Amino acid sequence: MPLTILRVQKEPFDSAAETAPLLADCGDIGALVSFTGLCRDEGGTLAALEIEHYPGMAEEEIGRVIAEAYARWPLEAILVIHRCGLIHPGEPIVLVATAGRHRSEAFAAAEFLMDYLKTRAPFWKKQHGDAAGGWVAAKAEDDAAASKWG
């Protein structure tokens, strides 16, 4: 049975510490890929990001995306942590990690998970700061990135 870790949380996290359990029990893992998405300061104009989410559906939708990744690639472990609430520049927002026997499936699944999370998981970013950008608009290139997986 592969190991799955899925959390939505307000607190910051340490990517290295969070990915360690993926390797704890598996002697047959040859590849660990992790991606950490961080909060930019947008050239010094952003004070904080506020991330609103749909409690319940956020976890369920991430779970569906993880199930889809397991159906597509032979993986030993998947981890997804997504933060909500107030996030300051330099802090992590999201962590996706995949572990498998070989690098190809681990790389592909990590990119797939991020592309799908961005367009399917119910989270919304609002910018606070001098630029006062308000709600972040969805990007067409994110839809294009997700659609390439068919």
Next chain:
Amino acid sequence: MKALYFAWVRERVGLGEEEIAPPREVKSVADLVIWLKSRGDNYAAAFANEKTVRVALDRSHAKPGALIAGANEIAFFPPMTGG
């Protein structure tokens, strides 16, 4: 059924959630949006550009043509910007 609103849809409606009791002729998600828009200027503003508002029925993404019968929870929100 329970209606939930998120992000700028929530701000324009002025509510995070409410109980709604649409009339029987409201069958699809699209019908429900038309009915909601008739309830006040705040709803009309939230759904002014219907194509930019996404929907979930019982916590799963749904299309405008989806039927709402039997659903306990419907949510309206902008395109997602997480990750």
